[in-house]
Amino acid sequence: MAYYIGIDLGTSAVKMIMMAEDGTIARTVSRDYPISFPRDGWAEQDPRDWWAAVCDGMTELVGVDGGLVRGIGIGGQMHGLVTLDENDRVIRPAILWNDGRSSRECEYLNGGIGKKTLAAETANIAFAGFTAPKILWMRENEPELFSRIRKIMLPKDYIAYMMTGSFCTDMSDASGMLLLDVKNRRWSKKMLDIAGVTEDMLPALYESSDVVGTLLPSVGKRFGMSGSVRVVAGAGDNAAAAIGAGTVRDGMCNISLGTSGTVFIARDKFSVDDNCALHSFAHANGRYHLMGCMLSAASCERWFVKSILGGGSYDAEEAAIGQLGENRVFFLPYLMGERSPHNDPDARAVFFGMSMDTTRADMTAAVLEGVAFALRDSIEVARSLGVRIECATICGGGAKSALWRRIMANVLDARIVTLEKEEGPAFGAAILAAVGCGEYRDVYEAAEKLVAYKNEIEPEAALTEKYNERYAQFLRIYPAVKELYKA
Secondary structure, X not given: OOEEEEEEEOOOEEEEEEEEOOOOEEEEEEEEOOOEOOOXXXXXXXXXXXXXXXXXXXXXXXXXXXXXXXXXXXXXXXXXXXXXXXXXXXXXXXXOOOOOOOHHHHHHHHHHHHHHHHHHHHOOOOOOOOHHHHHHHHHHHOHHHHHXXXXXXXXXXXXXXXXXXXXXEEHHHHHHHOOEEOOOXXXXXXXXXXXOOOHHHOOEEEOOOOEEEEOXXXXXXXXXXXXXXXXXXXXXXXXXXXXHOOOOOOOOEEEEEOOOEEEEEEEOOOOOOOOOOOEEEEOOOOOEEEEEEEOOOHHHHHHHHHHHOOOOOHHHHHHOOOOOOOOOOEEEOOEOEEOOOOOEOOOOOEEEOOOOOOOHHHHHHHHHHHHHHHHHHHHHHHHHOOOOOOEEEEEOHHHHOHHHHHHHHHHHOOEEEEEOOOOOHHHHHHHHHHHHOOOOOOHHHHHHHHXXXXXXXXXXXXXXXXXXXXXXXXXXHHHXXXXXXXX
């Protein structure tokens, strides 16, 4: 029996799984670590806390089976800026994906450099979450610290560096830095010049299942494993989760209905929409993907049920909802601003269409439908590029709701399925390790053998037609209130 370890370096905790060669999950371990918010809109973590959590959890994960571990894959939070000096010491706390301090730098990149230039160089435009704006912020606001930088890396790649000594990243994670020429899978010289960094300060680029090294002897001893254990490049969390969901072939779609929401669409060929409403990134299968991100998804229902209604039961609130497709209340789910497709950090949530006979069930339904409509926004951009989306897997906490899955199927006019085994990015990372070690020929074979689906829901023609009409109305609300947000 051979085992493969998958690591998901999340924002609040690291989750690690030990997967047998047949896909069986032998053990799962997680370890929390702190996050700091030193100023309003800032979010930071100490990379050394990540490494301490990995080391602490690994012994429990492996147990007495360390000699049977063949490979390790790492997925994790994207976009974070990790900087090391000439002695490989962490220069400052990592600036995370949800840190908003670089809004001025984004304005400079999108306005001064220009969205067309950014799109031509990277296939994307600037968002505060991306890495390049953070580098510009550090250069402007912390010049002494910036001058000490010798290595720039992403969060998961710090773990790989500590394990192997290999200064590396993968194409999917690098895509979110706004420094990668995504189409040609290489660093953009122009973007490096704009950011004021050189290529030797950036990690070597690999595909996600490429082996980047083996465990350093001291690390292998600490983990209870041999030094021959291979470590693969891994992937950004969304790409790793997509591998774990089997979203690997052209046109396949995975929807994450968690705190935030994503629409992830695998593409064999590179493509980008005219307005860069969707992110165009490299995929962990060696090809590409389109991704739409909304900042508030299942968190909208949690906010409404727990904060507004006073902490009731999700099941009870959903059970009170009557006939679908008849609701006259709409909800814009922009509690924290929005990314895809509006890229509007000032946007906020709106209930629209309430009257004297509006019930709490109507408002609950509007929340569920509003999230589905907002996810459809990203689906429609992909369809405008010629992508046919007839089926989507759905995962995350919101996917546990059968009612929400039914709403999704009919709003999106697509068959919806859930996963037999939902372990998120950690499962995808373990699959990538198995592929890198030769257990499977490629991610396509691995996905076919290891990923299974359940709870299939087909769209209903009459209900889909009603939701098409309601979606057309939903589309008119944001443009009508957009200018009010600025005030």
